[in-house]
Amino acid sequence: MKIAFYGSSIVSAYWNGAATYYRGLLRALAARGHDITFYEPDVYDRQKNRDIDPPEWCKVVVYDGTLEALRQAAARAGEADVVVKASGVGFEDDRLLSEVMGAARPEALKIFWDVDAPATLADLKAAPDHPLRLALPRLDMVLTYGGGDPVVSAYRALGARDCIPVYNALDPETHFPVASDPRFVADLGFLGNRLPDREARVEQFFLEPAAKSPNQAFLLGGSGWDGKPMAGNVRSLGHVSTRDHNAFNVSPKAVLNISRESMAENGFSPATRVFEAAGAGACLITDHWEGIDLFLKPDEEVLVARDGQDVAEIIGRLDRQRAWEIGRKALARVLAEHTYDHRAEAVDRLLRTHGPSRVEAAE
Structure with missing residues (x-):
């Protein structure tokens, strides 16, 4: 047609x-x-x-x-x-x-x-x-x-x-596992542009946990964050080209998905970032939204946080081995059901x- x-x-x-x-x-x-x-x-x-x-x-x-x-x-x-x-x-x-x-x-x-x-x-x-x-x-x-x-x-x-x-x-031709890149090594990474419908949730789920976790390294990618107050353990990269997204996803111990407020309220709205991260074999932490279990199984294929305190606790106790296992299970699930x-x-x-x-x- x-x-x-x-x-x-x-x-x-x-x-x-x-x-x-x-x-x-x-x-x-x-x-x-x-x-x-x-x-x-x-x-x-x-x-x-x-x-x-x-x-x-x-x-x-x-x-x-x-x-x-x-x-x-x-x-x-x-x-x-x-x-x-x-x-x-x-x-x-x-x-x-x-x-x-x-x-x-x-x-x-x-x-x-x-x-x-x-x-x-x-x-x-x-x-x-x-x-x-x-x-x-x-x-x-x-x-x-x-x-x-x-x-x-x-x-x-x-x-x-x-x-x-x-x-x-997931588009497996563009998002797939790659080697870790020293530019993006951190404990937790978040990639997203600064948007009015997202900023308050980024503060709650990313910037506040960073401030509470001085011994952890946080990585922020995306446009528009210049001038935003943030803790000293947050490294801001600015715009990250799509050619670097796979490396950005796999290099930190875990990566964070933060839904825009309207998407979180409606539920059943997985962002492209969810599948990009899973496709790279990354360990994904996501804010809670209704319907996530239709796409990834909580605690096995994805970690779910209801607030910033949850994020801080998850990243504090998460070790690299468990993160790797979660990422591998997520990759298998999306390849089998969500391409x-x-x-x-x-x-x-x-x-x-x-x-x-x-x-x-x-x-």
């Missing part, structure tokens, strides 16, 4: 947390025979900070951050069997939704793919005349990268015909189930 996918960026992970998700899932869909074109705007300096070349498995169309360029890119939705507008594209999202769905052929499968459902739903509930809310009944389905029953029920209540989670997963090949199989089935006549025409 020909898929036109309008998203934030697939060639740059710069201020773009969905990049790993897009890459893993679309590559796996392409391997199943789908012809994919990814349309992304040239905004937020992402094109100046590319971390991959345009891939062989997906055509990439970069359009200027102008309304005319947006209209020209959106018009090409008329060539596709499946048209996807993702959330958080970053340039005139509402207009892009209108232009893309207006250009799509009547028989095309029309999908809104939400990569930040809690934030999107908050906007929709606050604005009865929101363009997306008005468009939901005309779309074939909403796909989300997390959220579980709360998100599914909320979208259906707002008029979506259907809402189906397609969770984050993007598994997710793509489910998405492929959805596309064919919801549009058999379209598939036949495409084939």
Whole structure:
């Protein structure tokens, strides 16, 4: 099937947390025979900070951050069997939704793919005349990268015909075990950009435990933390390139996942970082959120902390041998059940189930 996918960026992970998700899932869909074109705007300096070349498995169309360029890119939705507008594209999202769905052929499968459902739903509930809310009944389905029953029920209540989670997963071609790197050796590492919806939880789950654990070494990676007060045993690296993520994950004794507040409240929303760490064979400590046991088994494949005190206690008693064992079990679990090949199989089935006549025409 020909898929036109309008998203934030697939060639740059710069201020773009969905990049790993897009890459893993679309590559796996392409391997199943789908012809994919990814349309992304040239905004937020992402094109100046590319971390991959345009891939062989997906055509990439970069359009200027102008309304005319947006209209020209959106018009090409008329060539596709499946048209996807993702959330958080970053340039005139509402207009892009209108232009893309207006250009799509009547028989095309029309999908809104939400990569930040809690934030999107908050906007929709606050604005009865929101363009997306008005468009939901005309779309074939909403796909989300997390959220579980709360998100599914909320979208259906707002008029979506259907809402189906397609969770984050592991791309074994990009995240895998590597040798430890001296640059990233520490007792606990955390990798994440400074965001308003995350900062208070980073203070609680990372910076406060560091202050309570002067004999432990803490490593902070990610943009935006300059000027943030932190204990002397915290080493801040700034932006860490995706090419270094595997080494960052395996070099500390353990790495920490901290969900954004909205994701933690909704549950069933594993971050890409969960699978990246597990794929590298890292020992992962995560803040608690409902549904984690669907992906990794607590105390055996992942360690769960309900607050900063838990983090300090876990890292204080965790030895390297147990950390290694947890990481190996996590790796085995995600390879067996949670790769993007598994997710793509489910998405492929959805596309064919919801549009058999379209598939036949495409084939």
